[in-house]
Amino acid sequence: MNPLVNEVLVILEQHALVKATRVVNYDETPSGRLEVKIRCDLSKSHQLQVWIHTEPESLDYAYQLFTTVPLTGACGKTGKTCEGAL
Numbered sequence: 001m002n003p004l005v006n007e008v009l010v011i012l013e014q015h016a017l018v019k020a021t022r023v024v025n026y027d028e029t030p031s032g033r034l035e036v037k038i039r040c041d042l043s044k045s046h047q048l049q050v051w052i053h054t055e056p057e058s059l060d061y062a063y064q065l066f067t068t069v070p071l072t073g074a075c076g077k078t079g080k081t082c083e084g085a086l
Contacts, residue, residue, distance in 0.1 A: 002028055005036050008050065017042050024049075032056040 005026070012021050018040045025037040033055050040048040046067045053060045 001026070002034055002036070004034070004052065004054070005038075008038065008052070012038065012040050012048075012050070018048070019043065 001023075005023070009021060009023075012018050020041040022039055023036060024039050025035065027033075027035045035053045036051070038050045038052075040050075042048055042065075044067070046065060049064045049066065051062045051064075
């Protein structure tokens with residue numbers, strides 16, 4: 001596996017909030033193009049997704065925190081705003 005991906009996995013796996021990690025998508029070409037998506041299970045059914053895309057001349061990344069319910073927005077039937085979901 002790519003050294004950058006290995007380094008990111010080690011950092012995530014050692015973090016106290018991360019319960020489990022898995023590589024969801026991995027595509028590396030001989031020309032140096034890499035695209036990888038990593039998901040981490042966190043507490044309270046939350047997940048962290050990290051996306052990394054590298055080319056020989058560039059590095060792009062994104063991350064997203066998600067769960068099965070909205071982290072903000074209307075709470076239940078009351079319609080009041082949810083706060084402190086994390």
